[in-house]
Amino acid sequence: MELCKTFFIPKKLRKKQTLLLEGDICIYNAFIEKGILRSFYIDEKGNEHLVQFAIEGWWITDLSSFLTNSHSIYTIEALEDSELLLLTTAAREALMDQIPMFERYQRLLLQNAYIANQARINSALTETAEEKYINLGNAYPGIVKRVPQHMIASYLGLTPETLSRVRKQISIKS
Amino acid sequence: MELCKTFFIPKKLRKKQTLLLEGDICIYNAFIEKGILRSFYIDEKGNEHLVQFAIEGWWITDLSSFLTNSHSIYTIEALEDSELLLLTTAAREALMDQIPMFERYQRLLLQNAYIANQARINSALTETAEEKYINLGNAYPGIVKRVPQHMIASYLGLTPETLSRVRKQISIKS
DNA sequence: AAATTCTATTGATTTAAATCAATTAAAATT
DNA sequence: AATTTTAATTGATTTAAATCAATAGAATTT
Known part of the structure; x- marks a missing residue:
């Protein structure tokens, strides 16, 4: 564990x-x-699309850019003050060499x-707006509670107005 | 290469x-x-959803079921007479042990x-029916030409009627 | 505390795609 | 070749969600 830690660069990010x-x-x-x-x-039309959320214990990167050294099409931003452990490509390779468990973990x-x-x-292609929202809430309650509603809408491919109406419908039903 | 081949089980499948x-x-x-x-x-409603196509040189499996020995929610079917090389979990592990290149290849x-x-x-969440179809055709022309149209529709999360109309629109434009 | 910016709600209207239904066309089977 | 099955097209209608527009409510910043 101590050995492992030496590969990482600690980094704090303020919100935004x-x-x-x-x-x-x-x-x-x-x-x-x-x-x-x-x-x-x-x-191209100026619309923002949310690709991924990540919370404590998760990893985040632009895998395509990270693995192939290509220019990223994504921006990664902190939604709250956050503390990260950063792994460079080189450190990642070294870790995988020296700690076989780590390669397995990464896989x-x-x-x-x-x-x-x-x-x-499957969700994006087949579910209604309401199903998407309910299922996301069930799978990741921590995220839905913690993040502005319009970002949840963007993640689900909905407009903020639609998500607001979906939530209203759900609250009326229950 | 010869060593490698001994791990695989050849299998022929007829269409369907x-x-x-x-x-x-x-x-x-x-x-x-x-x-x-x-x-x-x-x-649940009896609608069929196409998850993946795979052609020569590609791999196909239900990764979730294969990796965790869980019951599959998918069916895998040949759309033409096909020749496969099958790898069991055990053979896969053995291959990865004995041929390090193979582990890298799998990763x-x-x-x-x-x-x-x-x-x-991103496509499913943000593109119109027409964009989805055109982009799929550009990315995988071999598949779009080779497969019944209603399966392409299902893969894109469209009804067959919608895809038919989209194609008509495209042909009128050009 | 006031002002500004950001976020969510609500209403009216439009639109893209789904649904329902019928017909034609193509492929597979007998 | 004839029949059956499967696939694709076309039309009419409905529907879910987007868009446009205005307002209300929170949260930051000054």
Whole structure:
């Protein structure tokens, strides 16, 4: 554990500060010790799309940029004051060499992320606005409570107005 | 290469035959030498949802079921007569032990699949029916040409009627 | 505390895609 | 080749969600 820690760079971010800006190359894979971050991008029409939330114990990066040293299309930003442990590509390789458990851990993380993304695709393609919101709340109550509503809407591919109406409907029903 | 081949079980599937049935445990990761397969599931309302296509040189499995020995929610079926090389969990582990390149290759595959899924999420959440169809055709022309149109519709989360109209619109424009 | 910015709600209207229904076209099976 | 099954198209209508617009409510900042 002590050995492991030497590979990481601690970093604090204040709310609204960024770990990665669109167009830059993502050189870190960030483990979140405290706080919450999001990644997002802005499309040609100027609309913002929320790609990922990440809370304590999760990792966040632009995997495509991080792995291939390509320019990122995403921005990663803290939604609360946060404490991170940063891993550079080099440190990650070194960790995987020296601690086999870590390679296994990374593979498991990626597998879980892949499976979670598969579920998100199914949700995006087949569920109604109400189902999307309820299912997200069940799967990640910590996130839904903690984040502005319009960001949840963006994550689900809904407008803020639609999500507001969906919430009203749900509250009337119960 | 010769060593590598001994780990695989060759298998031929005729069109419409299945590699995996919903409810079963997925014990194979299948490499496609020839042909094309799809994975899909049927929801509570009886609607079929196409999860994945896979052609020559690709892999197909229910990763969740394969990795955790859980019951699959997907069915995997050949859309043409196909030739596969099957890898059991045990053979996969052995291959990764004995041929380090193979572990690296598997990790790269998973990374690419993750990144592709991320793109599919963005598409599903933000694009119009027409954009989805055009972008899919650009990314995977081989698949769009080779597969019944209603399956493309299902993959994109559209009804067959909508896809038919989208195609008509595109043909009128050009 | 006042002002500004950000966030959520509500109403009216539009729009993209789904649904329902019928018909035509193509493919597979006998 | 004839029949059956499967696939694609087209039309009419409905519906879920987006858009446009205004207002109200919170949270920050000065």
